Amino acid sequence: MIRMDQALEILKSYLMPIWEMLKSLLDSLLLYWDIYMGWLPHSRLVLLCLVLLAILLGLVGLMLLKRRGSKPGKLRTGRDLRKEARWYEKNKEFVRAGELYERIEKYHKAIEMYLAGRSPDRAARVYMERFQDFDKALSVLLENNLYEQAGSLCAQVGDFNRAGEFYEKARKLNSAAEMYEKGKSFGKAAELYEQSGFIEESANCYGLAENFEKAASLYERVWRDALQHLGSDGSQKFKQKFDNLTKRAAFFYKKAGDLKKSAEILEQSGMTRYAVEMYVQAKEFAKAGEGYLKLGDDLKAAEMFDEAGDKQRSAEIRAHYYQKQGQLREAVRYFELAGDYLTAADLYASLGDKKKAGELYLKGGDSRIAAETFYASGEKQKAAEAYETAGNLEMAIGVYQELGDEVKLSELYEKAGRYYEAALAYQKRGLLERALGQLTRIVESDPHYQDALKLAGDILFELGKYAQAFNYYRALAQKKPFDPSNLDLYYRMARIYEQTGQLNYAQSLYQRIYSIDPHFQEVTLRMQELGKRLSSGGMSPGAGATMLGTPTTATGAFRYQVVRELGRGGMGVVYLAKDLNVGRMVAYKVLPEDMKNHPEIVANFIRESESLKELQHPYIVQILDRGQYQGNYFIVMEYVEGEDLKTLAKMSRRVPLRIGIEIFKQLAQALDYAHSKKIVHRDIKPSNIMWTPHQMIKIMDFGLAKLLEEVKTGRTLVSGTPLYMSPEQTLGKPLDHRTDIYSAGVTMYELFCGQPPFTEGDIGYHHIHTPPRAPKELNPEIPDELNKIILKCLAKAPEQRYQNAREIYLELKALER
Structure with missing residues (x-):
């Protein structure tokens, strides 16, 4: 028998290693505590408190375990489970009790517990799984307003439309839509998908419900959203998805009868060939034509524009097509049909048909080139008309001169402001009054002014209007010396004196002419006849003098009509005026009053102003006229706005x-x-x-x-x-x-x-x-x-x-x- 001391030694031999280990751990703990926590005041006291707290927590845990041990532990038999279930039922933990009753196959009791524990979904599950009583299970769920679980239950038995109704009541719209879709209630599914934001799924269901217009509209919405991201997502997967959306949107628009919209979506997605076919079906031939142009099929595009009634566009396309093919004869025909007359004219000119080219240049509005082309082809009449249309009157006049067309020349001279030449042309045609009208428009600064005075006098003399003719001759005589180069002027004046009975004045002029050139015209004969008349008691020098009347200016009424004052300053007063001869607005400047006191300086300025009139530059105001009116000197300039x-x-x-x-x-x-x-x-x-x-x-x-x-x-x-x-x-x-x-x-x-x-x-x-x-x-x-x-x-x-x-x-x- 082992003695007590032996027993103690044996126990000590077992406990000593444990003690050594614990002592070592305690020493390590104290060491690390002192290293890391030694800075705390009373650190060892703090450590002691922590150890005591740990011991206290351990005791509390043991007490809880002991209390737990007072409940039934792990049961191994149905009897034990029933006992535990009753314990949970007694303690009102009904859901746990229901689970235990379900384990021991007390299903009705389990259902009762589940309902008591407000877990009707578990009760319904038991009805369904254990009794296959769908109606009872559904009734439990509906009584407790568990529509989502009711929907799930209906889905389990394949009643998808009813499931959809319950999901819809539960506001689970997406689940409801899925159920309706499975139940083939596509219209209802489409509405709920749309409400819950599942647009593509909604569009698909609308399509299945044959609401093609709505399906197309929603597919287009998804397609447009994808279109915005097409540039940022270049993956093949996204491209395939985008193409599929395009085709679906286009398909449903086609099914809805909106072929044009279908084509537009295809076109915007780059599916031009499909778009073209759709445009043709929609009879949108112009759009189809544009599509064929993108595809490079010009002739097919032209056919489409023909169908659309746009003959001009069709002709343009054919013209450019044949031009690229080098078939210029065909190209030029279609350019002309398209109304692109200038391009057609260029081609006709390159083909050598100058006359036709000229006609088309004229028709295209390029009258200048038309005129040049006509002239080069020998069609001078047409060239002249084209120059006139182009407003190039000088060139038109030149060609009409070659043609000898006095009628057109007289008109164009007048239109060009070449009044002296116009007067000559009208005189040549016998239109003397019109010739006089042109001569009255010539201002004194005109280089033909003196010739105009002479011609006006000659015409009036020819018409027998001697008094008016004499005024012109007298105005000219003030500028022409009595010398051999001007004898004709003074001879005419002498004839007028003779015709108006002022025989002494006439005889005096004849004698002066005779002294310079005895053989000038009929001066000798006129002197002899006048001598006879005077010797037989002809009219006195004063007789008939009143027939000449008060002298008038060659230009008649004053040419410029003042409209309003524009401004005044040291250079004079400027008015806006109308040139009555040509109907245009001018700047009419009246020079300062004190100029009247310096006629010699003004005369010098008038001479110098001839050179100023030559200043013709786009950035200089042009001087048009100058003179004196009502005692004031004036200058006429072009009127400039601004x-x-x-x-x-x-x-x-x-x-x-x-x-x-x-x-x-x-x-x-x-x-x-x-x-x-x-x-x-x-x-x-x-x-x-x-x-x-x-x-x-x-x-x-x-x-x-x-x-x-x-x-x-x-x-x-x-x-x-x-x-x-x-x-x-x-x-x-x-x-x-x-x-x-x-x-x-x-x-x-x-x-x-x-x-x-x-x-x-x-x-x-x-x-x-x-x-x-x-x-x-x-x-x-x-x-x-x-x-x-x-x-x-x-x-x-x-x-x-x-x-x-x-x-x-x-x-x-x-x-x-």
Whole structure:
């Protein structure tokens, strides 16, 4: 028998390793605790509390286990399960009790527990699984408003439409739609799919329900959404899906009878060949034609446009097709049918048929080319008519001259404003009154004015209107000396004196003619007859003098009718007037009153204005006429719509850079042209430059500054506008074209900067001595090169400026590059 001490030793031998292990763990725990938690105050006390807490939790767990052990444990028999079920039932854990009753096959009791535990779905399951009592199961679910579970139950037995109804009541629309679809209630399924946002599924069901219009509409909706993502998703899978959507949408539109819509969807998806076929079925032949063009089938496209009734488009397509094929005869026929007369004309010309080409050029509206083509083919009559249609009257006149067509020549001379030639042509045709009408339209500045006076007198003489004829002859005689070259004029005047009974005047003129040329016409015979009449008591010199009446001008009433005043200033008053001869509006400028006191200067200006009339440039206002009326001198200029640059600058403070450079370029071109004609403006400034709606400048008042200087000062004072005058003009020195370059620089300075370079103090002194502030300082947008151009224009010494305006234009042109 083992003694107690032996037993203790044996126990110690078992426990000592465990103690050593525990002691080692405890030492390690204390070590790590001190390392990591030693910073805590009373750290060992904290550790002790944690150990005690662990022990306490262990005891609590044991107590709970002991209490759990008071309930039935794991049962191994039906009796034990029934006992446990009753325990759960007693403790009102009905669902757990029901589960146990179900395990021991007490199904009615299980159902009772499930219902008591408010789990009717489990009760229904038991009815269904254990008793196969579908109605009872469904009744339980419906009594408890479990429509979703009711739907699931109906689905299990294949009653899909009823399942759909219950799912719909449960607001499970997608599940309901699936059930209806399985139950072949496609219309209902489609509606619910649409409501729940399953558009493609809805479209499919609408199609199955034969609601093709709705199916097509929804497929199109899905198709359009896919169309937006087509560019971002280039996968083959997505492309296949997109193509399938396209075909379905197109198919259902076709089934719905909307063939055009079907075709449009196919076309937008790039399925052009299918789209074309659909367009044909829809009788949308024009659309089909466009599709065939995309497919490269031009002739088929032309057929479609024929079907659509668009013969012109059909002809255009055939024309281009045959042209590409090199079949020009066919091409030109179709171009003509298409109304593309100019292209047809080009082809006829290349084929050598100039006459036909000319006809088509004319029909196509290119009268100039038509005229040239007709002329080249020898069809001069048609060429002349075409030139006339094109408005090229000079060329038309030239051809009619070759043809000798006086009728057309007289009309065209009149239309072209060549009134003297018109009068000659009308005279040649015997239409003397019409000839006189043309002659009265000729102004004194016209180079044919004196010839017109002579011709008017001759016609009136021929008509026996001697008094009127004499007025013209007398006006001409004031300009023609009595010399051998003008004897015919004075002979006619003598004949009129003779015809009107003023025999002494007639005899006096005959004698003067005889003294120069005794053999001139019948002068000797006329002198002899008049001598006899005078010696036999002919009429006295005064007799019949009243027959001549008060002299009238050759042009009749005053030509210009004032409409309204446009403006006034130092250069005079400007009116808008109507030229009654040609029916156009003009600018009518009445020069200052004090010009009446300087007739010699005005006469000099009128002579010089002949050269000003030669200034014909798109950027210079053209002088049309000048003269004197009611004691005032006037100038007639072309009327220009728009605003002057002074007004333009005020409207926008400073002109935009692009527009300003364009104005500067045009100004340089105009000045270069005028200077090449030896004409200097002397008063270039913003208010003398118009800016038209067509974005063109028009320089006004060329030559007037010099005229007013002479009128005001007799060349002793300075004329011009001080803000814009060059230093040499300020000092009264002789001027050349470089003064305009300086003034142009000042003008552009103001446009770009919003003010001239000098605005305060002694302006003249500043122009002569003060360097201008750099434009770029006032307007930082000005490029450096433009800044240099303006400052060079403003150089004080003329030789330091640009020496001609062409240089300015070229440098401005370089800015654009």
